[in-house]
Structures are given as C-alpha cells and as structure tokens.
Amino acid sequence: MGGRRDRLGTAAVLAVPAAFLGVFFAVPATTIVLTGLRPGGDWDLGAVGDVLGSASTRRVAWFTLWQAVVSTALTVAVALPAAWLVGRVRFPGRSVVLAALVVPFVLPTVVVGTAFLAVLGPDGPVAAVAGWVGVDLDLRRTATAVIVAHVFFNYAVVARTVGTAWLAVDPAAEEAARTLGADRWQAFRMVTLPRLRPAIAGAASIVFLFTFTSFGVVKILGGPRIATIEVEIHRLTTQLLDLRTAAVLSLLQVAAVVAALALHRRAGRPQGVGRLAAGRSALRRPRGRERLAVGLTLASAGLLLGGPIATLVWRSFDTASGPGLLHYRTLGTIGRGRALFVPPLEAVRNSLAFGAAAAVTALVVGGLAAVGLRRLGGRARGLADSTIMLPLGVSAVTVGFGFLVALDEPPLDLRTSPVLIPAAQAVIAIPFVVRSLLPALDAVPPRLTDAAAVLGASPRRAWWEVQARLLRRPALGALGFAYAIALGEFGATVFIARADAPTVPVAIFRSLSQPGALNVGQAMALSTILLVLTAGVVLVVDRIADARIGGF
Amino acid sequence: MTIRRALALLLAPALLLAACGDDDTATRRDDGPVTITLVTHDSFDVSDEVLAAFTEETGIEVRLLPSGDAGSMVNQAILTKGSPQGDVLFGLDNSLLSRALEEDLFVAYESPALDEVDPELILDPEHRVTPIDTGDVCLNYDKAGLEAAGLQPPTSLADLADPAYAGTLVVQDPSTSSPGLAYLLATVAEFGEDGWQDHWRALRANDVEVAAGWEEAYYGSFSGAAGSSGDRPIVVSYATSPPAEVIFAEEPLDEAPTGVVEGSCYRQIEFAGILAGTAHEDEARQLIDFLLSPTFQADIPLTMFVHPVIDVDLPEEFVEHGLRPEDPYLLDPDVVAEQRDEWIREWTEIVLR
Numbered sequence: 001m002g003g004r005r006d007r008l009g010t011a012a013v014l015a016v017p018a019a020f021l022g023v024f025f026a027v028p029a030t031t032i033v034l035t036g037l038r039p040g041g042d043w044d045l046g047a048v049g050d051v052l053g054s055a056s057t058r059r060v061a062w063f064t065l066w067q068a069v070v071s072t073a074l075t076v077a078v079a080l081p082a083a084w085l086v087g088r089v090r091f092p093g094r095s096v097v098l099a100a101l102v103v104p105f106v107l108p109t110v111v112v113g114t115a116f117l118a119v120l121g122p123d124g125p126v127a128a129v130a131g132w133v134g135v136d137l138d139l140r141r142t143a144t145a146v147i148v149a150h151v152f153f154n155y156a157v158v159a160r161t162v163g164t165a166w167l168a169v170d171p172a173a174e175e176a177a178r179t180l181g182a183d184r185w186q187a188f189r190m191v192t193l194p195r196l197r198p199a200i201a202g203a204a205s206i207v208f209l210f211t212f213t214s215f216g217v218v219k220i221l222g223g224p225r226i227a228t229i230e231v232e233i234h235r236l237t238t239q240l241l242d243l244r245t246a247a248v249l250s251l252l253q254v255a256a257v258v259a260a261l262a263l264h265r266r267a268g269r270p271q272g273v274g275r276l277a278a279g280r281s282a283l284r285r286p287r288g289r290e291r292l293a294v295g296l297t298l299a300s301a302g303l304l305l306g307g308p309i310a311t312l313v314w315r316s317f318d319t320a321s322g323p324g325l326l327h328y329r330t331l332g333t334i335g336r337g338r339a340l341f342v343p344p345l346e347a348v349r350n351s352l353a354f355g356a357a358a359a360v361t362a363l364v365v366g367g368l369a370a371v372g373l374r375r376l377g378g379r380a381r382g383l384a385d386s387t388i389m390l391p392l393g394v395s396a397v398t399v400g401f402g403f404l405v406a407l408d409e410p411p412l413d414l415r416t417s418p419v420l421i422p423a424a425q426a427v428i429a430i431p432f433v434v435r436s437l438l439p440a441l442d443a444v445p446p447r448l449t450d451a452a453a454v455l456g457a458s459p460r461r462a463w464w465e466v467q468a469r470l471l472r473r474p475a476l477g478a479l480g481f482a483y484a485i486a487l488g489e490f491g492a493t494v495f496i497a498r499a500d501a502p503t504v505p506v507a508i509f510r511s512l513s514q515p516g517a518l519n520v521g522q523a524m525a526l527s528t529i530l531l532v533l534t535a536g537v538v539l540v541v542d543r544i545a546d547a548r549i550g551g552f
Numbered sequence: 553m554t555i556r557r558a559l560a561l562l563l564a565p566a567l568l569l570a571a572c573g574d575d576d577t578a579t580r581r582d583d584g585p586v587t588i589t590l591v592t593h594d595s596f597d598v599s600d601e602v603l604a605a606f607t608e609e610t611g612i613e614v615r616l617l618p619s620g621d622a623g624s625m626v627n628q629a630i631l632t633k634g635s636p637q638g639d640v641l642f643g644l645d646n647s648l649l650s651r652a653l654e655e656d657l658f659v660a661y662e663s664p665a666l667d668e669v670d671p672e673l674i675l676d677p678e679h680r681v682t683p684i685d686t687g688d689v690c691l692n693y694d695k696a697g698l699e700a701a702g703l704q705p706p707t708s709l710a711d712l713a714d715p716a717y718a719g720t721l722v723v724q725d726p727s728t729s730s731p732g733l734a735y736l737l738a739t740v741a742e743f744g745e746d747g748w749q750d751h752w753r754a755l756r757a758n759d760v761e762v763a764a765g766w767e768e769a770y771y772g773s774f775s776g777a778a779g780s781s782g783d784r785p786i787v788v789s790y791a792t793s794p795p796a797e798v799i800f801a802e803e804p805l806d807e808a809p810t811g812v813v814e815g816s817c818y819r820q821i822e823f824a825g826i827l828a829g830t831a832h833e834d835e836a837r838q839l840i841d842f843l844l845s846p847t848f849q850a851d852i853p854l855t856m857f858v859h860p861v862i863d864v865d866l867p868e869e870f871v872e873h874g875l876r877p878e879d880p881y882l883l884d885p886d887v888v889a890e891q892r893d894e895w896i897r898e899w900t901e902i903v904l905r
Contacts, residue, residue, distance in 0.1 A: 035631075117772050122783050140772065141761075224725040224764045225904050238624035239728055240893070241631075320778070320802040404628055408635045415637055510594060512767050517778030518800045520771060 006375070014372035017388070020365045021430070024423045025391050028402025029250075032237075035405060036247025044244065051248035061252065064228040067143055068212040071150035075207050076200060078151055078304070079158035081297040083196075086159055087166020089294055090283040097298070099539035101156040104305055106488040106534045108505035109216025110512065111527040112149060115308040116221055118315070120145050125307070141223025149217045152304060154207040159301075161206075165199030166192070171282050205264035212256055213393055215491060229253045234397045250398050257393030261386040309531065316524035320517060327521035344522055347507035348529060351487055354503055358425035358486035363479045365426065366433025373434070374441045385438070389431045396491030399424070403496065418501065424492035429482035436481065440474035441467070473544055480541030484534045504530045587613040588835045589638030591629065591827070593622045596643055597855040598848070606842045612835045621765075622648060622730050629827065630655050636827035639836045642843065644681060644823045646882070647733055650889025653680060658825035661837050665844035668862040673821055675885055681823035684843050687858035688791035688880050689734035689820060691721075691813040694776025697785030706786070708815045709742050713754035722761040722773040722784040725904075727896045729765045730820075735788045736899055737888065738818035741881035745891070752902050762903060776810040778802070791817060792857040795873040799854070808873040819880040822858065 037044055051057050085091075086098065104112065120126050120139040130137035139145045169192055177187040215230045227235070229249050236246040286294045319326045331345045369388055373381050391399075403424075407414045414420050444467050452462035490505040502510065504526055511523035585607065596618060607613055617638050619625040626648050629641055633655060644652055652658070658680040666674065666682065673683040691712075693705045703720070706712055712721050724732030739748045752760075761784060763769035771780050774787035778797060794808035824843050826836040842848055849860035853870050866874075 114771075117768075121772070219764055220768065223768075224728065224762045235728055238620060238627060241627040326802060401628070401631060404632050404637065408632060415632075512771065517797075517802050520778070521802070 010372055010375040013368050013375065014384075017365045017369035017372065017430070020361075020423075021388070021391070021427065023407075024420075025394070025399060025427050028399050028406040029394050030402075031406040032243065032398055032402040033247040033250055036243030036245075036250075039244065047244045048248050048251075051245050052252070057245075057249070057252075060227050060229055060232050060249075063143075063226055064212060064230075065256075067146060067150075067228070068208050068214075071147045071154070071211040072204050072208045074147060075151045075154045075211075076158050076204050078300075079155045080162065080200075081293070082155065082159035082301055083162035083166055085294065085297050086163025087169070088171070088282055088284070089290070090285050091294060095542055096539065097301075098160070099535055099542050101159055101301070101305065102484070102538045103309070103531060103535045104152050105154070105156045106484045106538070107153075107527075107531060108488050108490040108508065109153075109220065110490060110505065110509050111312065111523075111530070112152065112308060113216055113220030114512065114523075114527075115312040115315075116145060116149050116152075118311050119308050120148070120221075124311075140221065141225065143222070143226060145221040146214070146218050146226070149221055150207075150211045150214065152308060153217070154210055155301070155305060157207055157210070158200075158203045161203040162196055162199045165196050167282055169195045169282065202264055205260050209257055209260045209264075209389075209393060212260065213253060213395070215395070229256075230395045233395045237397050237401055246398070250395060253395065254390070254393060257390065258386065261389050261393075265382050265386060312524060312531070313528050316521065316528040319521060327518070327525035330518065331522060331525060344507050344511070344526055347502045347504050347526065348533075350501050351504040351530075352533075354422050354425065354493075355483050355486040357422035358429060358489075359479050359483035361422055361426040362429035362433050362482040362486075363475060366430040366478065366482070367437060367475065369430065370434045370437035370441055373438060385434070388434050391427045392431055399427075400492060400496070415496075420496045421493055421501075421503070422486070424496060425486040425489045426482070428489055428492060429485045432485060433478040433482050436474055436478040437471070440471055444470050476544050477541050480537050480544075484537045484541075487530065487534055487537070585611045585613045586832060586835055587615055588640065588830075588832045588839060589615045589617050590839065591617045591619055591625065591636070591638035591641045593625045593643040594618045594620060595856060599851050599855060602847055602851045605847055606839070610835075610838050610842075612838060614839065626652050626657075629657050633657060634829050636829045639827060639830040639832050640824055640839050641827055642684065642822070642824040644825065645730065645820045646675060646823075646885050647730070647737060647820070647888050647892065649675060649681065649823065649885045652825075654889070657828060659828050659830075659833065661826055661840055663837070663840050663844055665841050665862075669844065670861065673861055675821065675823075681825040682840055682844065683821050683861050684824050685822045685849075685852050685856065685858040685861060687820045687822070688817040688877050689731045689738070689788060690791045690817040690875075690877065692774070692776065692787050692789040692793050692810045693813065694774065694785040695809060695811055697775040701785060703785070705811060706813055706816075708813075709739055709751070712760075712786070713751055713758060715758065717786070718758045720784055721755065721758070721786045722763055722769045722782070723788045724766055724769050725762050725764050726899055729763075729769075731766050731788050731790070733892075733896070734818040734820055736895060737883050738816065738881045740895065741818070741883050749898060749902055752899060756903050760903065778809070790857060791875050791877065792853075792859075792870070794875075795867075795869040796857050798873050799869050812875045814875060814877050817877040817880040819877075819882045820858075 037047060082101065091097075117140055118124055122138045122140075126139060127137045139148075174187045174191045177191045178184070182190065212228070213230050214228055215234065218226065218228050218231050219234075222231075229252060233246045233249050233253070236242040236249070316327055317323045317325070332343050366388075369384075373384055373388075376384060403415055403420065407420075414423075448466045448470075449462050452466050453459070457465060487503075488505060489503075490509070493503050493506055508523045508526045508530070511519045511526065596616070598616075603614055615638075619628050619637070622643050622645055625641070626644060629636065629652070641657070653676060660678050660680045661682070662679040663682055666679075669683060673686065675681075675683070691706065691709075695705075698705055698720075701720070703716065706717060711717060723735055726733040726736040736748075739751055742748070743751045761769075761773055763773055766789070769787055770777050770789055770793075771782070773782040773784045774780055774789075775782050775785050776787070776797075778801060791812050794810045794812060797810055798805050798808050824840055826833060826840065830836055844862065846862065846864055849862050850864040852858060852860045853867050859866075859876065
C-alpha cells in the first residue's frame with residue numbers, strides 16, 4: 001500500500017463527500033457563526049467571554065449536561081435487557097419486534113412530543129396510576145418528561161448496538177465459566193460484560209450526543225422554563241436575531257459533541273477473542289426462568305415504546321362520533337382554510353420521493369466517504385470519521401439560517417431550490433450510512449481480494465467481484481435506514497420545504513398549528529401513516545441486512 | 553427475500569409517486585409567465601382559485617415561501633437583506649414593524665387600493681408596508697370547563713389576578729410566540745409601563761401556566777379545544793378561534809364550545825411589503841394591489857381566520873360565532889420597538905425564573 005497514486009485515489013474518493021458536506025453543512029454553519037462573531041468584519045471575541053460567563057448560559061449548559069447524563073444512564077439501564085433479547089433469544093415475532101424497536105428513533109419529535117403530552121398529562125394513564133395511590137401527578141413541562149421521552153427515542157440505539165455485539169460473543173465462553181462453578185450473574189459479569197463494554201460505551205456516547213443536542217422533545221415537553229443549548233440557540237436565532245450569543249453557544253455545543261465523539265472513538269471495536277465463528281448463531285429459545293425474563297422485557301418495552309405510539313394511533317381513529325376513518329378519508333382532499341396548500345396525502349408522496357432521493361444521495365456520498373476513510377486508515381481516519389458525525393451535533397437552525405446567508409449567490413443560489421430538501425436530509429443520514437458501511441468494509445477479508453488478484457483479476461474487477469458483492473447487503477441496509485431517517489427528518493426540512501411541497505413531518509406540524517378537531521385528527525392520521533412507513537422500511541431492511549441498523 | 557425484491561419494495565412506491573407527480577412541472581417551465589415569490593409566515597393561507605385568478609388576470613405566477621413564524625420570517629428577511637429570498641413579504645405585524653422598517657427591508661409603494669382602507673391601519677406614512685388584514689389576540693374560555701368549575705367568564709384582564717381564577721389560565725411565552733407577545737402588550741397597555749409587572753406577579757401567584765407556543769397552549773393545556781388533552785379553561789388565542797372550532801368541527805355544532813373575553817383583546821395588523829432588491833418590482837406592485845382586492849380580501853376570513861381591511865361580506869360563521877372587539881388594545885409601534893426586548897426580559901424574570 002501507500003504510494004502517490006494511492007493517496008491521489010483516496011483524495012479523489014474523499015473529494016465528493018468533502019464537497020457535499022462542505023456546501024450543504026460546513027460552509028453554511030461556519031458562515032452563520034462568523035456572522036455572529038464578526039459583526040461588520042471585525043472579530044468580536046469578547047463575545048465568547050461575555051456569553052460563557054453569563055448566568056443564563058451557565059444555567060442552560062448545566063441543564064443540558066445533567067439531563068443528557070441522566071438520560072443516557074437511564075437509557076442504557078432500561079435497554080440492556082432488550083439488548084440481551086436481541087443478542088441471545090430466539091422467540092416468535094422476533095424480526096417484527098426488532099423492527100418495531102427502531103420506529104421511535106425515526107419518528108419526528110413533534111409527533112412523539114404530542115403523544116407524550118397525552119400520556120403524561122393530567123388525563124393520561126400515568127396520572128391515573130398515580131391517582132390510585134393518592135398522588136396528583138402532572139409531568140408536562142418537567143425534566144422528568146424530557147428524560148422519559150429521551151429513553152423512548154434512544155432505546156433502540158442501545159438495544160440494537162449492544163444486542164448486535166452480544167450476538168457476536170460466543171456463548172461457549174460463558175458456558176465454560178458456568179461449568180467451572182460461576183453462577184449466571186458471575187459468568188455474565190466476568191465473561192460477557194467485558195466483551196460488551198466497547199459496544200455499551202459506544203452506544204452511550206451516541207445517546208449522549210443525541211440527548212445533549214435535543215431540541216423538539218425539550219421544546220414540546222419541557223415547556224418554556226427549561227432549555228437545552230440547542231433550544232436556546234433556536235430561540236436566540238429565530239426570535240431575537242442575537243447571532244452573537246447564538247454563535248458562542250453553537251461553538252460550546254460543538255465542543256461538547258466533539259468530546260462525546262472522541263469518547264466514542266476511544267470506546268473502540270469489540271474484541272476479537274471469544275467472537276462467534278461465522279455461520280453459527282448464539283440465538284436459542286428461552287428456557288425455564290428465562291421465559292419470565294423475556295416476558296418482562298417485552299412487556300416493559302411494550303409499555304415504554306408502545307404506550308405513546310398506541311396513544312397516537314388511537315387518536316388518529318378517535319373522532320367525535322366514535323372510532324372511525326374520518327381523519328384518513330379526508331386526507332385526499334383539500335378543504336378551505338386547511339393549513340396546507342395541497343391535500344395532505346400529497347405530503348406522503350413528497351416524503352417518499354424526497355426520501356428516496358436523499359437516501360440514494362446519502363448512500364453514494366456516505367459510501368464514498370466510507371471507502372475513502374477505509375483507505376486513509378490510522379489517526380486520519382479517526383478524525384475524519386468524527387468530522388462526518390458533526391452534522392448530528394450542530395443545530396438545524398444554525399445550518400438552516402446558514403443556508404440563507406451562504407447559498408445566496410449564483411451558481412449556488414440554492415436557498416429555495418427543491419434540491420435543498422433531499423440534500424439537507426442526506427447530510428443527516430450520511431453519518432449513519434458511513435457507520436453502517438465502515439465495519440462492513442473492514443470485515444472484507446483481504447485474502448479474498450488477493451486471491452482474485454492472483455487469479456488474474458484486475459484491481460477494479462477484483463473490487464467489483466469481491467468487495468462489491470460482500471457489501472451489497474450492508475449497503476442496502478444503509479440505504480433503507482437513510483430512507484427511514486429522511487422520512488422522519490423535520491428540523492432541517494422545515495426551513496426549506498416549500499409551501500406546495502411539504503413533507504409528512506412538515507404537514508403534521510402545520511396541521512397541528514391550526515385550530516379544530518379535524519386538523520388535529522389529520523395530524524394524528526399522518527403520524528400513523530409515517531409510523532407505518534418507517535416501520536415497514538426498517539422491517540424490509542432487517543430482512544436483508546444484519547441487525548446493525550445505522551451502524552451503531 | 554431477495555435483494556432485488558427488497559430494493560424494489562423500498563423504492564418502487566417512491567419512484568412511482570414521484571413520476572406521476574412531475575407531469576405538470578415540466579410544461580410550466582416554458583418561458584411564458586413571470587414567477588414571483590411571496591415570502592410568508594407558516595400561518596399564511598389562500599384558496600387555490602383565488603391565487604389562480606391573480607395569475608389569469610396578470611399572467612404572473614406566484615410561488616409561496618413559508619418561513620416559520622412571523623418573528624423568524626422577519627429575522628430571515630433581515631439576514632438576507634439586499635439578496636432577498638422573494639419579491640413580496642406578507643405577515644409582518646405591528647409588534648415587529650419598527651424593527652423591519654429600521655432595517656430598510658422594503659421599497660415604498662402606495663397602492664391605489666389603499667383608498668378603501670381605514671387610515672388608522674396605515675401605520676407607515678411612507679407606505680413601505682401596506683396593511684392587509686387585522687386580527688385580535690384575546691382570552692378564550694371553555695364554556696363547559698368554566699361552568700364545571702363554578703366560574704363566570706372573566707370580563708377584564710384584571711379579573712385573572714383574582715384568586716378565584718387560580719390555576720385556570722394558560723398563556724404563551726412572549727419570547728417565542730406572537731400571540732404571547734400580543735397578550736403581554738395588552739397587559740402593558742392596560743396596566744401601564746410601570747404597572748404590568750405587578751399584574752404578572754399576581755398571575756404567577758395565581759399559578760399561570762406558560763406554554764412555548766400557541767399549539768402547546770391551545771391543544772396541550774386549554775380544555776376547550778376539540779381533541780385537546782388540557783385542563784385549563786382559559787387560554788390566550790384569537791377572537792376567531794371559536795368560529796374555527798365550529799367550522800372545523802367533525803360533527804356540526806350549533807354553538808361554539810368556546811367564547812372570547814371582549815375586554816382582553818390586542819389588535820394585530822398584518823402588513824405586506826415589497827422586498828428591497830427584488831428584480832420584479834412592477835409585478836410585486838401588482839401583487840400588493842391584489843392582496844387588497846375584494847377577491848383576496850373576501851378569501852381571508854376562512855383561510856387565515858383574520859379580518860379583511862376593506863369592506864367585504866363576512867362568512868356566516870364569523871358573524872354568528874365570532875367577535876369583533878370595539879376597542880381593542882393597541883400600542884404605538886415605535887414604543888413597542890424600543891421597549892419590546894426589555895419587556896420580554898423583565899417578563900421572563902417575573903414569570904419564569
């Protein structure tokens with residue numbers, strides 16, 4: 001390896017993702033931060049000290065940090081039994097349950113927030129249960145509500161990442177420990193847990209990243225008294241046009257995200273020792289008391305994940321004259337005074353089309369990035385890998401407002417171009433694509449390529465015959481997951497979606513901002529459709545790719 | 553499942569739908585009519601046939617660009633000053649007016665149609681902005697909810713400070729919500745620049761609830777909205793929310809489930825202006841004229857649930873279930889521009905911290 005030609009090749013491969021992320025992410029975000037820090041062209045570095053020293057910044061930063069830590073710890077604790085289910089247990093309906101786990105992760109926060117309001121509010125089931133023991137409970141606008149919703153959203157990240165790592169741990173080692181006299185818990189703690197630790201740490205740092213930068217959940221469930229840094233950036237930018245403070249807060253958030261990513265990188269890869277040989281399965285039917293554990297895990301997951309979703313689905317059928325299809329039947333027509341300029345059903349079509357474009361873009365750009373990163377190797381790879389994750393940590397409003405200022409001149413006056421929607425969605429999906437493909441690329445045995453070369457295949461032919469074949473499934477998995485992400489993406493899309501081409505999340509949001517039962521009902525019906533679509537996509541992906549959804 | 557079948561399953565519906573949607577855009581590209589862009593807030597709405605009538609009359613196509621709520625829209629316009637995203641901006645209201653005028657966002661245009669408009673609504677004598685509609689932000693109450701609590705509807709802002717109304721009111725955060733700001737301004741107008749603070753202290757003692765936006769307050773906390781999960785019988789909303797409840801009810805209603813407190817309203821006037829830097833100033837002027845035309849003005853009530861600024865017939869539901877306050881609160885836009893941020897800061901300290 002090495003050599004000029006190789007390095008040139010790597011650079012060429014990485015140029016595409018670099019250009020893409022540059023235009024649609026880095027340049028806009030940097031421009032808006034610079035607008036805040038260089039008003040009129042002179043650096044205003046005093047802003048950094050002013051903002052960081054202010055009491056309100058400290059309050060916001062402190063809340064952001066502690067809720068993220070608590071949310072992360074709780075998510076890991078609650079989802080670990082589900083990870084065991086994913087990694088060890090064969091049970092009826094397994095693939096459906098695995099797909100269902102991911103649905104919350106890709107649902108738009110507007111939708112989930114609304115459902116949680118119903119569940120946690122004074123008329124909801126939680127208050128009813130508390131009422132039996134004589135406690136008057138209203139969890140809306142509390143940190144508790146925010147944290148519970150965070151667990152809901154990120155459950156799948158832990159369950160599936162750790163579960164997949166668990167699948168790869170050979171149960172024989174644990175069995176050996178038990179033969180040597182260890183009890184079940186000791187065997188788990190001494191043998192399996194150390195092998196899961198990198199996966200747990202990796203999943204935890206990703207959950208931390210998501211909860212630290214949380215926006216919609218905090219806005220809807222936390223009420224106006226609590227704010228994360230991201231919520232504060234949004235308020236400062238859109239309402240007060242205080243770009244100076246917003247810029248400093250953006251930098252603060254990026255610093256925290258970079259720290260979390262560094263932690264993620266250090267968590268490393270699962271150890272090779274005790275790995276399950278290919279072709280063997282660690283899954284088996286539960287026996288004896290394990291059945292109870294399976295039942296309890298499924299029941300708790302059903303309650304936590306299913307509760308809000310069931311509320312949502314129920315409300316989509318709940319009309320003034322009893323349960324019915326009214327909200328669905330009216331989706332195809334455009335009424336007077338409706339919040340949308342098109343029949344809501346058209347939003348479904350837009351979402352599917354934009355989502356497909358975004359998924360293909362994310363696969364191509366992310367795929368090239370993964371190939372390039374693989375060729376880079378070493379420290380450079382680690383750094384570049386983290387850089388690609390940054391879009392997940394920078395606020396959508398920063399990028400959205402950045403589009404307005406940065407992309408306003410030909411040939412790049414893209415501000416109102418429909419291209420911007422799938423592009424913005426792709427930026428969010430690319431990190432997931434890269435995360436899915438990199439391990440798959442790493443897993444291609446070099447001997448196979450060598451063998452092909454020995455047999456006389458040209459390098460291109462060898463790549464095509466060997467790598468491309470082995471990568472097809474992971475690539476398809478990444479494509480599908482990118483599709484699901486794009487379908488549910490809201491933060492960036494809402495800035496750029498055109499009135500005559502709303503996506504489903506945007507349509508839901510607009511319907512919810514109009515009075516009248518029919519509009520709410522339609523929002524719930526659209527949410528249910530979105531839910532079914534994303535679950536369907538994930539189910540298909542699961543069938544064809546392995547369980548490493550999103551690469552986490 | 554084979555990979556090919558899976559791929560087909562994933563992408564086919566999207567491609568199919570995308571394909572059948574594209575047929576009309578291709579033909580529209582052909583040179584022909586000028587397209588101008590109308591930048592609006594997300595609550596803007598217009599009937600298709602009304603917009604089509606404009607195109608038919610003038611040959612000008614109108615593209616709509618919703619840009620978030622009114623505050624966010626104006627801030628985006630300020631950021632893109634000189635290189636605007638559109639040609640005309642609609643939805644600037646009187647509490648944001650001065651900020652936009654200070655930034656020189658608009659070019660002046662005095663529409664001949666202004667003759668029909670109440671001169672009191674023309675807040676900018678230079679005509680950089682043109683009034684298009686008016687709305688009233690008012691307290692709404694849940695008729696059944698108040699009755700169940702054994703309360704009469706309040707008749708003034710001061711009533712809400714009465715301990716009898718403890719735990720009944722939900723408002724919006726004025727720093728993130730336009731009706732929230734309007735309501736704060738109403739209290740400033742009522743209790744004076746040095747008196748409103750005490751009123752809000754009393755409201756806080758009365759357990760006022762604060763939601764981030766209108767949706768959260770109206771659907772999340774207010775008990776009177778259809779499909780709401782809330783338990784507060786009084787909310788800050790619009791004078792036209794009761795007719796909206798009737799019009800959008802799933803089963804026909806004889807009477808609105810909610811009512812409006814007449815003595816609590818703050819008037820919002822919404823303006824449109826031609827964005828400086830437009831390449832289509834002439835077409836933009838025609839659009840401003842159209843926004844004041846009877847065709848558009850008559851469409852306003854049932855699309856945006858606000859009142860027209862010229863004399864047109866109002867829909868029956870408006871007359872029957874709506875309310876037009878005789879003497880709403882209204883502050884001088886210059887005072888608002890000067891004090892707004894300070895008031896919001898003070899309010900935040902009093903009510904939220």
